[in-house]
Amino acid sequence: MQALPATCWLNPASCEKNELMIALSIFNRVVMAAVTLFGVALIVFVLLRVVPGDPIAMMISPGASAADIAALRAHYGLDASLPVQFGLWLKAMLGGDFGTSISLKRSVLDLLGERLPATLELAVAALFLAVASGVAVAVVGTLMRRGPLEPVVDALNGVFLAVPDFVWALALVLMLGVFYPLFPLSGRIDPTIDMPFATPFYLIESLVRLHFAVFCDVVAHMVMPVLALGLPLAAIIARVLKAALSEAMVQDYILLARLKGMSELRLVVQEALRNAIGPTIALTGVQFTFLIGGTVIVERIFSYPGIGNMAIDAVINRDLPLIQGLVLVFGVLFILVNLLVDLLVAAFNPRLRHG
């Protein structure tokens, strides 16, 4: 984000100017996001057009004539020159037409609409888990600082930091799926459950419509993938927030609050946390985009019907329209998360808030 001139912070009277600067820098961000998105689209398009191997060759039956092949080519727009193909595709995309999946023979937009909510529910649930447990560990660790258990917590956190989502997912499959089969190993919902969903947001819809049995089943299917995605992020949050809290705990305002007789827990939660949270939010945002990327392999392991799992199939099947749509959706998600983080950081920055 563009740096605000120092005068905006020093002089409260220039408040409107400050807001203008924030608005300008947000606008700047949005423009940059659009440029980045265009770059992503262009790179993906070019990359996929130089692929050795013809997607049409996989679709035709052995006895197809040359005319049949040409007709198929024209049908999928693969006969035009590359710049024309890109232009056609951009135009169609801006009009909401993402094309037709070659392998699934359905509209890419429909497929994304079905699968994206599953991934979003998974990613957001994992984010909640990571923030809640990461903050809890950081606060407890800060309370125990210089105690005999602090090295234990730090070492354990160090191990958690080293374990990626892929390894977590497989370890959970073994522990909670096979040795102690507490949760279902694959899918999003028990196939025997007969509930006509009006939206693809199963978790939210089953809760809102008060179908608790269905809700519990959806949650049970989410437990392992959410843990696999959330635990690595929780370890990162715990590490960074604990360091920030430890730094804050030796500041003068903490000493003052302690002299006022505040309990240690209130000191950490009410005073130090408020001042230490800013950098952690910025970091969590960046890491959340990695978490979204991690859904690809974690969904694969749990056969979870989200866009990540679909992306691997799309790549294996060389399904160009679907791959383009998917990468674009991932790109938009990443850019939105980054934008949101910038806004949150600005909102939590006390200097900007009071400016």
Place this chain on the structure above:
Amino acid sequence: MVDIASYPIQTAAKRRRRALMAQPKVVLGGAFILILVLLVVGAPWIAPKDPLEQDLMLGTLPPAWIDGAEPGYWLGTDDLGRDVLSRLIFGTRIALLVAFVAATLAALIGTLLGLIAGWYGGWADRVISRLVDIWMAFPPVLLSILLVAVLGAGVHSVIAAIVIIDWTRFCRVVRSETKSQAQMDYVTAAQTIGFSRARILFSEILPNVAPVLIALVSLEMGIAVIVEAILSFVGLSVSSDTPTWGGMIAAGRQMIYQGWWVMVAPLIALFATVLAFNQLGDGLRRALDPVMGR
């Protein structure tokens, strides 16, 4: 009176070696990696069986400590009767090959671009920084799968994918590190003596960026091992004949209710290797960093 001449003089190299050995993370992590390297080199002699030899009569045998085990098959067999321990040992080859080659290449490219961006600044910095920004807008896992699909499956593609994705890690760190080193007095001194800009960069700044770089390379090796495992799990790495940890995990996932051990062994190997590279990198950073090492 102390004889000054006989007073032991600590050379810089000796001091550094002592600092390294004082870090248990370096010693333990390094020792584990060393064992893996020995396994890579000595696989044909250490492995008790041929990793590719199938024997359907000996399929899905449990490990030695469980009833029904066959002597000689310490970690059991998979559904095709192949020895899990031997496959595990031969699997270190692909894992370490990808780790060393991919991390080194990514470090070379990223460091070079980072040094140029951080030292020369101006339009070079702007171009490289923007490139890194666009690069990082891609989800890494998706991009790696995409790249391997474009390049075709195989160990070369896996290495290329890791290098193409992860050079940015080195570039960002080296750029900012170079920028801060450029403010130091020793750089001004070198300029005053009349060293050329390129000479200052490579003989003065680079050695001071090196500690951070070495730690980063170790961390990157851990990442490369994971990426290779993910891609062979999905079936986009080397052909299924060659034993890889990811391939073994994928096979084990398919037969998880019949033989959990097929997946457990490579998973533990993967975890231990990543942990070792992480601890080694962390320890190196502490030991080599003049400020943190104190």
